[in-house]
Structure formats: structure tokens, C-alpha cells
Amino acid sequence: MLDEENKQSRKHYKRSGLAYGVLGAIIAVFFITTVFQWKGISINFNTSKPTAQADELKLGETQEAVTQAVNETAQTVVGVSNIKEGPRGLQKAGTGSGVIYKKDGNQAYIVTNHHVVENASQLEVILSDGTKVEAELKGSDPLTDLAVLQIDSEHVEEVAELGSAEDVEVGQTAIAIGNPLGMEFAGSVTKGIVSGLNRNIPVDINGDRQPDWQTEVIQTDAAINPGNSGGALVNLQGEVIGINSMKIAKEKVEGIGFAIPMDVAKPVIKDLENHGSVERPYMGVSLQDVSQVPGSILERKLNLPSAVKQGVIVAGVAQGTPAADANLQKYDVITKIDDKKVTSLMSLRHYLYTEAKAGEQVELTVYRNGEPMKVSLELSSQ
Template sequence: MINENEKKNTRNYKRSGLAFGVLGAIVAVFVVTTLFQWKGISISINTDEPTAQADELNFGQKQEAVTQAVEETSKAVVGITNIQESRQGTQKAGNGSGVIYKEDGNDAFVVTNHHVIEGASELEVILSDGKKVKAELKGSDPFTDLAVLQIDSEHVDKVADFADANDVEVGQTAITIGNPLGMEFAGSVTKGIVSGLNRNIPVDLNGDKKPDWQTEVLQTDAAINPGNSGGALINLQGEVIGINSMKIAKAEVEGIGFSIPMNVVKPVIKDLESSGKVERPYMGVSLQDVSQVPGSVLQRELNLPADISHGVLVQGIEQGSPAHQAGLEKYDVITAIEGNKVDSLMNLRQFLYNKANIGDNIEITVYRNGEPVKTELELSAQ
């Protein structure tokens, strides 16, 4: 006969067996569900909380997208060597990067930075496979820091795609491809985000340590190092969203680099490719900021009223230029264009290059012998 203890043990065993059976069924359902998910079958789970597995999958997908984007574009990114004349002959003066953006018959075109090719007597392009080919400079523009080179199209395997500037957003993934520190680290890739749009960075064009222009750029925290200049900043689709140009190099600053956006790049390289320069409105004057002229000179020699402390001084006028035809004179002080206050030479350039067009008639206000004078000037191409 079975005593009471044996009966209890039997009942406990059955309960344990039932519990393990239920647990086994749950595990089986989980395993089947997981297998179905990996086979691409969508299973609806009633929860608002993201799972760790989903996060890992999203991370993996993003990493795969980065890899694909780099693979898509890297062959269109090249190295550029600036070769200059010296007393010892020719020598390498610097390295940078560039992007092959167009193929037309026997010719292919590369965009890079003006400062990468500045002063070169010869230019050499190093393709992604290491092959070196000679390049011809089609044109460059110091204001936007852009230049266009031409090479033989037989060497080209890939042409980069340009993104629409309107599709670029703060926070989106940004990937740089270039050649930091020359060709020692050719084809290097860094990743970050677009940190800001429509930034304006002062640029010294003549070396006097004073800003002559403000370059429009987008900001990124993806590392941009010497040698990356002229290389590509791309999105996850492998499209170029900017041409890398510079970074803030201070000990207390980290992760602030700048790239020239496509809305600036596209029209400039079109002009450089076709005519070797960017056609901009032209006045035909040499100018100096009033702020750089001693106050005693302004009042004693120019008879400028004491309350006029802004504007640009006309130092010279080209014969036959729009300024000459408009009757501007040496030592006139330009204080306004089309009713817009002119604070400095950079301010005047920004109006001419960003808001005016060749052929426009503009009203200029100048102070001459202490009195305001207005005149009409028709802008021409330089």
C-alpha cells in the first residue's frame, strides 16, 4: 500500500512535471517566434517598449548602411599632391583629397579645395587603387575655397553622386572619406553627425589676419584632419553632402569641422569647369575699410562727419569700369548700397556676390567732401 508521504511526493512530482511542461511550451514558442523573425516573417508583439534585440538589429543595420555608403563612394575619392617649383627643382608642397564628380567623354572632373592646389606648378591625382595620374587645373575660387581639376576618364571607375542640399538635416549621419596626413592613411573613414547648417566662417584671403570674406559651410563632428581637405562628406546613401574644408584647431575645441555644402559647390564648380573662374558682379574699385583709417585722416583730409564711422574708402578706380562710368571718385566713402548700410568691405562683397547680379543697376550712397551723394552704377562681369 502507498502511505501518505508517497502520495504527497507523487502529487508534487505531477505538479512539477506540469510546471516544466508549461515552461517548455513557452520556451518552444519563443524559439519558434525567434526563428520566424529571422526568416523575415513579421510577428506582432503587443508592447510599446523597444526590446534589446530590436536595438541591436537597428544598430547592426545602421553599421551595414555605413559600410555600404563607404563602399559606394570611396572609389570616387582621390588623393591630390601639390607640386611646386623650388631652387632644388620641383618638390611636393602638400597633399589633400578630392572627389571625382563628372565623366564627359575622354575627360573626368575632380572637385577639391582652393587651398589644396594653391601655388602648384604641377598637380597629381592618386586614385583609390594607388595609381598616380597628372591633372590639369581648370579653375579655382578662393572665396568659396573650391577648385576643379581635369584628368583622363580612362582612369575613372566611379563618379560620386551629389545630394540635394535641401535634404541635409542636423543630426543625420555624416561620414568623411579622405587622406589624412597625406597618403599614409589613404582612404580613411570617420563617422559623426551633421552638427549645424548655414554656418558662416570668416576667411582671411590676403594674409593680413583680418577677415575678407565669410564662407558658408555646414558643421560636423566627424573628424577632419590635415589631408582630408577636399574630400567627401557623405550621407548613408553614399551621396556627397559636402566637400571637407577645415576644422577649428584649438586645444580646448574638439569635434568642430566644416564642409562646403552642395548649394555652394554645384554652381561654383559649374563656372570653374566651363570658364575657369566664377563670374561675379564687378565695380572696378580698390577699397579699404574706414575702420582701418585713422580718425584724424577721416575728418581732416576726407572731411567725413564725426558720426560716420562705417563704410569703405575708395582708394582707386579702374578706367572704363562701372565705378568710373558712374562717376565715383578717389577718396569717396561708400556707406550704403540700395539703402543697405555698408559696414565693411566684407559686408559690401556679401551684398554684391549674394544679392546682386551682373547687369543690375544699383544705387550707391557715398560721402564726398563731407556731403552725402547718390549715384547709379551698372554692375558688369570682371
């Protein structure tokens, strides 16, 4: 634990951390067709948010502050081994990183990425001193790519201080701590800047190489390599401002990595720790984008007016669900929810998961056999 002198030193850095801030930000609209190393998704990525190109900190202060931040956080960053059942028994299938964020009695809790622990038969955590301990998966969430593990707290001395995305600025120093290439380079530290905020990255949940969700991330040029996933993105005060998640892996692209902001991660972590999953509003339907269906079928099969070019088609209704209770039917086309346009399945999910809550009533605008109608539906949780 930090002694009193270190605590006072840390307060000093919080007061004097960024001396001059960002000299400038270059605003660019860029369009990249890329491949994400995390999921192998090939998809257009479009953004017009500003990207910082320089960080004007005093050299002496930067070096001292970085060292202090690393010293405060490094012991809380661990390795995570995904062990799966194979033809020759249990074998290591992959490795990543994690961050110890809580110690409670005999238990300690670690946040990592969903893709680090996905489909594991067993999980093993390697602490900063090399100690290996068995881990239990408390919960995992594919949409945000977050997971929470539980271990015995016997060997845990320090926990990370989780920061807030509200205090993060483009151009400030960002430090990535993790285990690139497995445990071969355990505890590696790379430094860069926060290159962009409020980026939205498409996520493929079902493996059809189509985006099912867009997760909010921080962009950084601090090197994030295989094995860094689930590690800490840290500011100069030693606070974890993001959980490293992915990077753009493309021959002509360098220095574009992403971390999940702590303001996004904190409520998910809490749900996973306490409930094992994230509760989200649920309708009980399977859906397909109107844009993915040929116009001739829309007109002939659904009798959909030619002017309706966006929305989602109800492909099926599960029994005993809010959709069934509301009498939604197969081939209904949903074009609005609470007067918000539904342009795609992703836009509908975004409204449900960010604007609506379980137990609330929503009003859907639906085309049935070509005729518009209103349907009232009470959301449940899933």
C-alpha cells in the first residue's frame, strides 16, 4: 500500500500533472476500411471526431509522472490465461490481461475483456509477482467486451483506482500496461496520448461478419498488442481511464488502438459482479434489417410501400414475451419506437439499451400488410 509520503506525492501530481496541455488538434474526416484484430471484423469505420497529434508536456515532469503512475498501477495488472479442452486434454488457448479493481474479504475481483475469457474451460490469473491462481468467471458481456473474474485475495495487496472518462481530454498522456504476446513480456508499459474520444466501433456478436452493436471507446496511439487486451489504460495520476480492448490491424495503419472508457465499464462491471450478466430491456423478437431484403420481396411478400426503405422486419415472435403479449406478428415492419426512427436493428438496440428500461412502455410504429399502426409494448429484462 502507498505510505503517507507517496500519497502526498500523488496529490501533487494531480494538481500539477498536465503543464501546458495540448498544443493543437488536427480535425480530419477520415474513412478507413479495416480489419479489427479483436474479432476479425471487416467493415467500414467512419468518424469525424478530432484526433490529437501532439502532447506538449515538460519532459522532466512527464518522465517523473509516468514513472509514478506506473509504480502505482503496475501491481494491479495481471495476466489471464484461457484454458480449453482440446484433443490432448486441457491446454492454453490464449492469454490476455486484467486489472484488479476490488478486494473484499477473502475475494478479489478482476476486470478483463470478454474475448479474453470466451469459451474457456478454466481460467488462470498470473499476478505481477508470477504467482498463478485459479479464477472463477463471475460474468461476461459480449456487447461491451467486458468480463469479471473472482480470485482468492490472499496474494492481492493493491487494487487499481478507477478514474472517470469525464476527466479525459484529447492530447493527454495515456499509458498502456499489460502482457503483450502472452506472459513473455509481462508487465510491459507503452506510452502515448489520447487520440480521440467518443469513437464508436462495430461489434459482431453472432459471427456473421455483420455489426450487431457499436461500443464506445477511447482511441489511443499507445501500443496495444496481442495479450494487452483487458489491461489498463492509465493517466498520469495512476487512475485507470480505460480497459484496453482492440487495435486496428492493417498494413498501412499504425498507432490506432482502443480502450473501453471507465464510465462505460463501471456499470457493466457492477452488474457482472453482482448478477453475472447485464440486464437490458427485452422485446422477444428476432429481426432483420429492411435494407437486407430485395425490394421486390418487400412489395410482394410484405406489401410494404416503396417509400419505406428503412426499418426492421419481425422474423419471429417468442411465446410468453412482451412482443407476443403486444400481438406483434411475423412480417410486421417496425419503423419507429417512441417516435424515434428505426433505421436498422442496431439503431433499435441502441435505443432500447440506452434510452429505455425494463418495465417501461414503448410505442412502436409498425407496418402490417402495408398499413401503418401503433403497438404498445411493455419491456421486460433479459
